[in-house]
Amino acid sequence: MVGLEGNLVLALNSGSSSLKYGLYSVVEEPHLLVGGTIETTDDHARFFDAIETALRGWPTPAAIGHRIVHGGPHRDAHCRIDDAVMADLKAACAFAPLHGPASLALIRAAEARYPGVPQVACFDTAFHAGMPDVARTLPIPHAYRAGGVRRYGFHGLSCESIVRQLGEDMPPRLVIAHLGNGASVTAVLRDGGSIDTSMGLTPSGGVMMATRTGDIDPGMLLYLLRESGLDAAALATLVDHASGMAGVSGLSGDMRVLRAAATAHADLAIRMFERSVCKQVAAMIASLGGADMLVLTGGIGENDAATGQAIRAGLAWVPGLEIRIMPSQEDAQIALHAAALA
Incomplete structure (x- = not known):
């Protein structure tokens, strides 16, 4: 573990019924060191208690990455999380009421458990951000489209991983x-x-x-x-x-x-x-x-x-x-x- 501290990343993949976590060493390619799945609960402190138990003996991660299902109309690229990003994620909950609030709660819990550790939002919608207008535009009046109602696409992180492989x-x-x-x-x-x-x-x-x-x-x-x-x-x-x-x-x-x-x-x-x-x-x-x-x-x-x-x-x-x-x-x-x- 000596020398790994700066390369350690905790990846959090929150779904509707479970949370997958993985501690990775990232140099050129990611290498999984420890990983697991926890059943979803509103008790995020329990999440991180379980994660910390699994990661006992490893240094604190240098960064935490979150899978975010929907970036909404204002976030179309992966980014480091700050107050402005959190505000946009809150607004995007209207597009993903099942996943959005849970992701926000998990980010806040991670900030509390790992203060000062950079957190990064990884959007499932980002891979599709460059789709041509003919694909992304839905056949509805402009007034609704102007409010962000369009095709976003999902499973972008999975698609990225296939292209990388x-x-x-x-x-x-x-x-x-x-x-x-x-x-x-x-x-x-x-x-x-x-x-x-x-x-x-x-x-x-x-x-x-x-x-x-x-x-x-x-x-x-x-x-x-x-x-x-x-x-x-x-x-x-x-x-x-x-x-x-x-x-x-x-x-x-x-x-x-x-x-x-x-x-x-x-x-x-x-x-x-x-x-x-x-x-x-x-x-x-x-x-x-x-x-x-x-x-x-x-x-x-x-x-x-x-x-x-x-x-x-x-x-x-x-x-x-x-x-x-x-x-x-x-x-x-x-x-x-x-x-x-x-």
Whole structure:
């Protein structure tokens, strides 16, 4: 551990149900020293008690990096956190009410536990900041677009990590399918970054997911408001927590559970998910004008062979498409940015 102090970075990846942490040594490439996962709770002191127990014997990190799901309209690049950044993150909570407040609370708790240690915000939306207007603009009146209502895209840190791992193997036209509880598909040009992606204003759109609808007829939501008496909160629960594979199967959004269940509804949910992925990949191929490589990543993309086989079969019509399975390294990407910006 001697000589590592200035290179140590604590990466915090806060999700809706868990917090992943990793202590990295960052010289040129990030090297994981200690890592783990803690179930989400409002007791952030307990978070850091558990982290400090795991990191006992290691020096205090030189920087702390946070995964921030939504940067809002004012933050489109990873940055060191100060009062102005915190104000923008608070405003961006309107775009990500599930993740934003929890991220703010975690940053404040980290400041209290590690006073004086630089903290860095790593935005999932940053990778998509350079999308062309034709991709980022939503078909709504300008008055709403001026308020920041547009396509932002997500899973950017995962996409960054895939591009970094590919290195010299990065093809001219790449499609990245991050398939986990959340799922999205992104079109990437070797020289231009992200040019299109399936998620939009929020992480609810695009591919059908574990519990999220993905793309859905907005008229259906209006129908439910009008005919079923649902309010905004009930619609949010429906769209984000009660639909997707869980809603169709009536069992679970966990692919492993659905594979084991072997019921008609579980099978339908799986086939709908696989079809949804193929449709979104095809859309990204259209945006790229063809594709040279598709990378499958995320929990399902990396580990569910049957899904991979179904996607290969569904995209057999695409000429010359190489399909690879690669690990998503979001936490390592957070560590790299934190080390560079602290």
